[in-house]
Each structure stands twice: as structure tokens, then as C-alpha cells.
Amino acid sequence: MTEKALRLGTRRSKLAMAQSGLVADAVSQVTGRPVELVPVTTYGDISREHLAQIGGTGVFVAALREALQRGEVDFAVHSLKDLPTTQPEGLVLAAVPEREDPRDVLVARDALKFTDLPHGARIGTGSPRRMAQLNAYARAHGLEIETVPIRGNVDTRIGFVKNGELDAVVLAAAGLNRVGRSDEATDFLSVDTILPAPGQGALAVECRAGHTAQDAVLAAELGELDDPHTRAAVTAERSLLAALEAGCSAPVGALADILADGRIVKEMRLRGVVGRPDGSALVQLSTTGPVPQTHDAAMALGRELATEMLAQGAAGLMGERAQ
Numbered sequence: 001m002t003e004k005a006l007r008l009g010t011r012r013s014k015l016a017m018a019q020s021g022l023v024a025d026a027v028s029q030v031t032g033r034p035v036e037l038v039p040v041t042t043y044g045d046i047s048r049e050h051l052a053q054i055g056g057t058g059v060f061v062a063a064l065r066e067a068l069q070r071g072e073v074d075f076a077v078h079s080l081k082d083l084p085t086t087q088p089e090g091l092v093l094a095a096v097p098e099r100e101d102p103r104d105v106l107v108a109r110d111a112l113k114f115t116d117l118p119h120g121a122r123i124g125t126g127s128p129r130r131m132a133q134l135n136a137y138a139r140a141h142g143l144e145i146e147t148v149p150i151r152g153n154v155d156t157r158i159g160f161v162k163n164g165e166l167d168a169v170v171l172a173a174a175g176l177n178r179v180g181r182s183d184e185a186t187d188f189l190s191v192d193t194i195l196p197a198p199g200q201g202a203l204a205v206e207c208r209a210g211h212t213a214q215d216a217v218l219a220a221e222l223g224e225l226d227d228p229h230t231r232a233a234v235t236a237e238r239s240l241l242a243a244l245e246a247g248c249s250a251p252v253g254a255l256a257d258i259l260a261d262g263r264i265v266k267e268m269r270l271r272g273v274v275g276r277p278d279g280s281a282l283v284q285l286s287t288t289g290p291v292p293q294t295h296d297a298a299m300a301l302g303r304e305l306a307t308e309m310l311a312q313g314a315a316g317l318m319g320e321r322a323q
Contacts, residue, residue, distance in 0.1 A: 005034040006218070009064045009073030012039040013153050018178045019203055020077040023097065023225070027075075027205075030224045038073050040064050065091060068208060075207040075222060080199035080234055085242035094222035095205040096231040100174035102201035102255060104130060104194050105185035107158050107176075108168035113187040117145065121167040124150035124160050128251040128277045130170050132317075133194040135279025147277070154179055170194075174201035195253030195273045195284075198237035202230055229258055229265075232292045236270050239302025244274065244309065250318050251275050256301070258291060265291055272305050274314040283314045 006027065010020035017037060024035040040063050061083055064076040068091060080096065087093065106114050106123075114137075117123070123145055125131060131147040138145045148166060150157060154175060160166040170189070176182045205225060210216040233256035240254045253273040259266050268291045275282035287305045292298035306314075 003033045005036045006031065006075065007038045007073040008035050009038050009040050009067045009076035011060060011064070012041055015154060015175050015179055016077075016079075018180075019079070022178070023077045023203060023205060026097070026225050027222065031218075031221050038067070040067050040073075065206070068206065074218060075205060078204045078206065080202040080204040080238075081197040083199070083204055083238075085238050090209055090211070091206055092209040092219055093204055094207050094219045095225040096227060096234055097203055097205070097225045098227040099230040099233070100177055100201040101188075102196045103173045103191060104170050104189045104196060104200075105173045105176060105182075106168050106170055106187040106189060107161055107184050108186045109161055109164070111186045112168065114168075114189060114193075115141070115143070117143070117167055119144045120146060122146045122148050122165075124148045124157060124166045124169040126151050127170075127197070129197055129253050129273075129275075130194065131277040132251040132275030132279055132282065133253060133273065134170065135277070136275055136282045137193050137279070139279050154181065158184060172196070172200055191255055191271075195255050195271055198241045198252065198254040199234045200255075202234050229291070232268065232298045233257065235295060235298035236268065236292065236301040239299040240270065240272050240306045240309075241302075243303045243306030244314060244318070251277055252318070254302075259288070267291060268301065270301050270305050272309055274309060274317045276317050281313075281317055283309050283312045283317060285309055285312065 008020055008024050010016050020037055028035050061078055067073045068076050123134060125147060126149055134147055150160060157169045157171060161169055176185055205222050207219050207222055208215045210219055236256040237254040241252055244252055251274060256268055256270040259269055267288050269286055269288045271286040273282055273284040285305060285308050289301055292301055
């Protein structure tokens with residue numbers, strides 16, 4: 001008799017189904033059980049409002065978490081950058097697999113790079129974080145650009161460039177890679193130019209927190225997919241976001257990376273940025289310390305940098321501080 005399939009809750013978008021499919025294969029290998037995808041429609045998928053208006057925080061997550069808590073799915077896969085920074089009772093982040101490329105990419109007409117865009121170029125993005133950094137970079141380099149708020153899936157966004165409505169759009173490299181379209185990127189934006197969203201490029205595998213023996217076994221099995229360096233990095237990034245009291249749609253960028261000498265891991269560097277969407281003001285700082293060996297150490301790294309950023313006026317750049 002074949003074992004009952006595990007039910008993996010996922011958003012319905014092509015990207016979500018692709019990344020959940022990758023996790024499903026890995027879970028199948030670890031557990032020896034088949035995994036079926038259970039598509040769930042979230043509020044963020046059906047609302048036509050811009051993410052900054054609907055709050056950003058949790059709009060792609062709540063319905064999946066409810067399905068988990070009701071027992072309709074056994075575990076769920078989220079894009080980590082969509083997760084609110086507080087973990088709900090009864091659910092656990094069982095695994096944060098190895099991170100994909102955290103960078104942002106430009107998809108521009110005529111294969112243009114960011115610095116080759118024409119005077120007055122219209123660049124589409126739904127993210128205040130990207131707007132703030134694109135506009136700040138343009139100001140610093142004497143470029144004239146207009147950032148245009150957009151929504152939609154990868155096809156829709158790239159479509160704005162193909163039909164001539166926009167000169168370029170900015171997307172996450174990880175998303176393009178996971179749907180097999182990275183060859184459409186015309187420029188990979190250095191993290192020195194644009195810091196990604198906290199957790200960008202990473203996935204979160206969530207399940208119920210050991211209410212039953214089955215839950216505990218599944219949580220332990222899913223835990224085999226966890227990548228400790230990725231988890232430490234995204235924990236520090238999300239701790240920074242939480243300490244700034246900012247939601248997923250706030251103009252906050254953060255990236256923790258491992259500094260290594262050859263194969264010897266030396267330290268972790270955490271960089272953070274907060275800016276006004278028009279790029280007129282940015283607070284950008286970094287801190288470097290030992291690679292956190294515990295959840296608390298990673299959290300402390302994020303809080304420490306947030307405290308320094310707030311001391312330099314970060315709160316005033318975020319508009320209303322989202323909860």
C-alpha cells in the first residue's frame with residue numbers, strides 16, 4: 001500500500017507553483033512519500049490594490065496559514081519576504097532551504113543596462129524599497145528616471161516592457177530563475193546599488209508545531225531541508241525589519257552575507273537601508289560580527305543595526321510605521 005500523499009499548501013501563481021514544486025521534490029526524497037500541491041487563493045492574489053495600500057504584511061500568507069491550522073494541508077511554502085516578522089502560535093518555520101540569488105534584476109527594452117537607460121526612462125516596480133534605492137542611485141549619478149507603481153505576476157510585469165508601456169521593470173532574480181526566465185534579465189543589479197528585501201530569494205517551509213506525533217515527525221523531516229547559513233542570514237534581516245517596526249511593504253532593504261576566506265567562514269555582514277520612495281533621503285548602514293550560531297544571536301545582530309539606523313533618523317523615512 002502506498003503511503004498517503006503529503007499535502008503542500010501553495011499560492012496559485014506560476015512562480016509559487018514552481019517554487020513549491022521544487023520543495024515538493026525535496027520533501028518527497030526526504031520522506032519517501034508523494035507530495036501533492038494544494039493551491040490556495042490569498043487576499044494578495046485577488047486584490048487589485050497596490051501592495052503598499054493593502055499593507056503588504058501577510059496578504060499572501062494568511063489564507064495558507066489558515067489552511068494549515070484547519071488541517072486542510074500538512075505544510076506550506078511561502079516566499080520568505082512575504083512573511084510577517086511575528087510567528088503565529090501553533091505554527092513553526094520547519095525549514096529555510098538554501099537561498100537562491102537574492103539580487104534584483106532589470107528587464108529592459110533593447111537589452112539595456114540600468115546605466116544605459118534613456119533620460120526620463122519609466123521603470124516599473126510595486127516596491128517602495130526598490131523605488132527609494134533606484135531614485136537615490138539615479139540622483140547620485142545624474143540620471144533622470146521615473147518610477148511607476150505596478151502589480152501583477154512575472155508575465156504581466158515583463159509585458160509592460162514588451163508592449164512599450166515602460167522602458168524597464170525590476171524583479172527578483174530568484175523568481176525569474178525559478179520560472180526558467182533568467183535569460184530575460186538585461187541587468188543584474190548589484191546589492192551595492194540596491195539592497196534586496198529582507199529574506200528575498202529564500203523560501204519558508206511552515207508546518208504545525210508538533211500538536212500530534214505526526215506533526216512532530218513531519219516537522220523533523222522537513223527540518224532536513226534547512227540551510228543553517230541561510231536561516232541565520234534571513235533571521236538577522238527579518239530581526240532588523242521587526243526592530244524598525246516596518247511591514248513587508250515598507251521601503252526597507254536588508255542583506256546578511258557570509259564573509260569567507262577561501263572555504264573558511266569568517267564573519268557575517270548585515271547591511272540595511274531605509275529610504276523615502278523618491279530617493280531624496282536614505283539611511284544606509286552595515287555591521288559585521290561573528291556568524292550567529294543561535295537564533296537569539298542572529299536576532300541580536302538585526303536589532304543592533306536597527307538601533308543604529310533609528311538613531312540616524314530611519315523612522316522618519318518610512319512614513320507611517322506599519323505594524
